Amino acid sequence: MGLLRYTTYRFIQAIPVLIGISILTFILANLTPGDPVRLMTQGQEVTPEQIERIEAQYGLDRPLHERYLDYMAGLVQGDMGHSFHRNRPVTDLIASRIGPTLLLVLSAYAFALVTSIPLGIIAAKRRNDPFDHVSRIVALFGVSTPSFWIGIMLILIFAVQLGWLPSAGLVYPWWSPETYGHSGYFEHLIETMRYLLLPMIALGTLQMATLMRVERTQMIESLQGEYVKLARAYGVPERTILRKHAFQVAQLPIITIVGLNLSTALGGAVLIEFVFNINGLGRLFYEAIIQLDYQLIMGITMIIATMFVIGVIITDIAYAYIDPRVTYGESE
Amino acid sequence: MANNQNLWARRRILATGGAVSAATIAGCIGGNGDDDNGNGDDEVADISEYQHDGEEPDDQDRSDSLEFLQPADPDEDYDPVISFDSYSMQVANLVFDGLYEWDDELELEPKIADGMPDEEDDGETYIFDIQEGIEFHNGDELTASDVAHSFTAPVEEETQNAATYAMIESAEPIDDYSLEVTLEHPYGPFTMSTMAVPVVPEDVRTEDPEAFNTDPIGSGPFQFAEFQPGEYVELERWEDYWDEPMPYIQDIRFEAAPDDANRVAQVLAGDTDVIDTVPATEWDEVDGADGVRIHGSRSPSYMYLAFNCNEGETTDPDVRRAVAHSFSMQEFVNEHLGPAADPLSSPIPEVTDESGGWEFPMDEWEEEMPEYDPDQAQELLEEAGVPDDWEPRIIAPEGGPREALAERIGSRLSEIGYGADVQGMSFATLVDTYNTGNVDDYEMYLLGWTGGPDPDVYYYNLFHESQEGVGQGHFYEGQGDFHDNILNARESADQDERRDLYVDVTEEIIEYLPVLPAYSEHNTMAAREEVEDIHAHPSVSYNPRIVSDYQNTWIDE
């Protein structure tokens, strides 16, 4: 099976999971004790007629399964319902907020990968050296410290005390530089980086630490591989062994973990966006929860889960691309 | 998250005539949490110390720009007919002029109107004259029919603001520059609450109401420049503004930062120019920080503890009195809110009393309030036959001073041998709970309300029986003509008569305590020192006022 077919196959395979997610969020949203209309109207004075109208509008007067099918029908057409609290289509709200979250999560990943892989490799190579010990301790701190706490500390130190970096928000590279009064694209990008730096580190530290630990273990294992012995016995330079022979094999588990950790990163985005006042999906989710904005909560949960599923599929494909042993099409 | 409830601070203040929105009870404007400066004995700074005299710039030809951080996400409704939240209205109030506007003492001044109206038919008819030559941003002239439309549209379109204008029977232009407004019945609060209507251009608005809501046109000093939903709104100075003075500020950008800590961080770090609402928890830090000044004003906000008079132990006035004696409100407010609030002894904040010229016997009422006296509290509870294991459920908006107050009451009750079951709730849940009258849901609740210069806003919504189960959950039946007095005061235009009725009502409240007044939170902003001549206004939605006859904000580079 070719890569294209494999990709299609993986996406088709994800459909039941996505349906499952929609059912799950729908059930959760309907578990709430209390009258949904009252929650929706947040205690404003409403006449019985208004209640009926709202019920009819949201189909609350019909059985659960019918409402679910309606919801699904909407989903298929890209309609995720209507946010009562904000009086806007959920799809629009999500569309306007997904960019910052993607920017944040992807940059956190970029940061994690760029730092963790070289560090992990060096640590593996210099196993039990001081460098290894220091980097292991750093990684241990990384996996043990709450990201939001790191964020708070970073703000206090680098924004408030030192004043080096901005304390909140993001600069969106996809907006024009004029929006921010930047003189050109160069300044625009510099500013984007400056704004991104602290939240990226806060969110990326856990990923970095996790990946660094995995990378180190995998490299140690890979460096003990027979193929490394073979390469050495044939006079392959150590650098090539490290960068090519051992590295390529060690990356396979990393790819999988990068995919699965997306789950942690997306969850962490809620906290980081909160702490850094970033207008992404995470903060929208937090606000929707506070406001008990049903349709919005369901919509965001769906989208975040979908992002995770897609992320996993992408990493699966990458894995399949790199590891020739994967025979496309076999479910695991 | 300390400031969660800000997310529900929906109702724009001072326009709450007959509004019966439970959302209004959010009413929270000020910060929250606890104060840093420790002991309750400490002298707490008065908010008037945070009003700074403005200076005039040397160079008057300015085009400064300002970034203003709001403490909550606005609903992004910028059409004042529709807009129902303070933070959208902060933007809208710069785009629109009111027929009348409040000054920084909450006194009403004509803006678009030419002088005060003629009142006829014992307060059932008002004739307004408006100034000639006022133009909207699109160049159309503002006429009486625009004002009439502004009065009647909320009711005709059944927007959430309808209650404010519900008593208006008709608003008819007499000519281009005068109109007649007829009420269904005399309505006491009309002058002080309803007349401050922002004026919208009828033609443009009715042509495409939805577009108008996100790209509004008014006659105010600023016009819409750019709007990025969920991100920011940018206003720019309208160079042909009809009134004096012309603002020094050229651009204003509004963004939201709901997390208190983050908002404070931004102003401390100099990442923004002004933040709305200084949390009481960070007051001293912000106050002491280099390069930042706090600007504050009293506000008509009113926080209270209400008792369930429908079911349970708290139906007995003695039990309510006992609870009031069991803790010290003064101590709590000083300790947790410090300069960010003043304790209250009646449902009417000081600024309401003063701006409306009511001259209520505030000092006397303060004397009559129950004092901290745990022995008496214990005695009262024992006499009332309250069971020893009494642990009343107290509900409050989670995070912030009201939950802290609930905890404080609980802890004090436990010191005299009882306890409390404190439940911090998300606002959405709270509004579904606090007005059931069910003893299992609550025996006490802590909420707030923001009104304006007219007491009706407080008494009618929070005490009148017609609002039971809507904006109030204490279900207090009242002695004698308690409820009639409230209604009569509402439907009278005679201020002396109204005053007497309100004094009776208030004294009964203090005696029977269906509700224990708690404190009034101030309106505050923190601005970088470079921001000159910016004054905090008592009304949240008037901040930042930028330009008025007493201020013209500028940036001292």
Add this chain to the structure above:
Amino acid sequence: MSSEPLLRVENLKTQFFTDAGTVRAVDGISFEVHEGEIVGLVGESGAGKSVASMSLLRLVESPGEIVGGEITYRGETLFGLEEGPDGELRERDDMLSNEEMRTRIRGNEIAVIFQDPMETLNPVFTVGGQLREFIELNRDLSGKEARKEAIEMLREVGIPDPEERYEEYPHQFSGGMRQRVLIAMALACEPNLIIADEPTTALDVTVEGQIIDLVDELQEKYDTSFVWVTHDMGVVAEICDRVNVMYLGEIIEQAPVDELFHDTKHPYTEALLNSMPRPDRTVGELEPIEGVMPEAISPPSGCRFHPRCPDAREVCQRVHPENKEVARADGYPHNAACVKHDVFDVGYDESVPLDKEPQMTASTPSAGDDGE
């Protein structure tokens, strides 16, 4: 046979420094390999054969280290120590640097065929790619020529459709095929010496036979010398010219293959031979060696084999026998390290035979790393 051997190993010592103690994995072995010769290195697992063979290339992994002895390849010192001015041992000046080892010796002079064909090829690169990489590295060929050479080599080792299989990945090859690839790799670099580290152990018997035939054939064709590491006496009989038998890091018997089989001089070799099926004996005569080999971390005193030796006497516990010439055949010495031979003259005949139970786990020290 020229008088100067291709490879001479003298008193080689390789030790592993672990938390549990020093493991003397190779403890002073000496042997020679001449041009065109296949020399066997035989012993049970744990005897130190693989460490010894890796020591030849100076590829002992941490915490292992070559601590003594001398390895000379064609007059060049692969390893050699001398005493420094302060009496400490230091590397000799003429010893090849790591860089020289890598560029001049490994691959192009001495190549290796590893034990486990399944694990040895890198799973994420094509077979051809790996082959070509090594050829390029060791033979100064351009990429194109190397590729041609690689395909040629694949054909040579009997892989059908080599052009196509060149592009395939290791997992698409069977075990035997992979071993052929490894052999191709070794031969393609045109080394003078190939160390074959149990190259057939992981294969089943028919495939093993094919591979051995292939090696035999190719060895004749290219006249490459081999050090053939194995635990299988049958393979030794089939392929080797001369044999070194290792036990616990020491060589205990050295002889041309026929000599070793027909005039065995050491009881351990005897035991090894008795434990394997031979065409000249019946199955009923198979005798397993008693006990298991002790670990090299704390070898028994005296003769290291004595706890398992059927001929052990009291003296064996005390005297550690050096490997000495006990006979001579075809101009090669037949060495053995057993005091029962007269050359040792330590009073074996007078010594009391050890009355010992079969020791199941002869003085097995506590669990620890065995250094292999």
Add this chain to the structure above:
Amino acid sequence: MAVGESQVGSGSEPAEKEVEARTGWRNTLKKIKRDTTARWGLYVIGFVLAVTAFTLVDSNLSRFTFGAISDFALAEALPVLEHPERLPAPGEAETNQPPMFHADGSLSNPLGTDPNGRDYFTRIVYGAQVSVSVGIAATFLGLVGGTAVGAIAGYYGGWIDDMLMRAIETVYAIPPLILIIVFTVFVSGGSPDVRFAIIGVGIAFIPVFARIIRSEVLSVREMDYIEAARAAGVKDRNIILRHIIPNSFAPVLVYATLQIGVTILIVAGLSFLGFGAQPPTPDWGEMLNTSHGYMHSNVWLSIWPGLAIMITIMGFNLFGDGLQDALDPRIND
């Protein structure tokens, strides 16, 4: 192995296996003792657990009431450890005191006091109890749920397996923090507290445990003695409970130990956002929530709970690392 013999029902094979397992555990323990990392992890966990056990004397801590606080005996016995929820009497409040090494600090409040004048050291110590027990309880719930699901799926196979695995994939696809928040908030009807959080975390962790158990069960299922038990007519339920689960449990237990750290991290985030433990419960995440409002005026209030969380999780991670080293010979030093 003899199959079909009458002695099969006696379970002699499992018994042997158990012996093996026990010696396996003993070896593991020995290795852990030798492993410095694991040893340090154990010290830290031991310390935190000791603190937890110590403070467990107070039973009404996790209840959100103020009744019976005066019954709390330990506070009287140990003046340093005042009750974490007790407020100072009116006028006595020394609020927001800095820690003792600060010029304005005092020895009686080593870590200072909180905005209510409560001793912060006491609250941090009690926080160990809440945070760690919540971490353990939630993990345990996930473990039990995951074991049940995994065992059933693995044992029965077929469509039951398919259905359960699809369900598990679904739960797994929603990031834990999101899932737990949605669960807690909806199920509690908008007034979340730590009990809902525990259940939420438990549900969110079912997939990981279920997967491990399932694959273990799949390998155990085909073993002879299970076949034999089945042939001998032992009930499915008994086979699962008595044979399959005990024999598949070891790796899960190891994983659970590692997972406790993750749980504490997640619950901290949850409480920080206000969806976990509620004040005045001294939970570290909740304390970070409250102290967030004092981020600028009293940064110590944010530092201490953060450090406490970090050290505790570090303990579990160190121990987990050691455990993994001990159990995974591939990367043995």
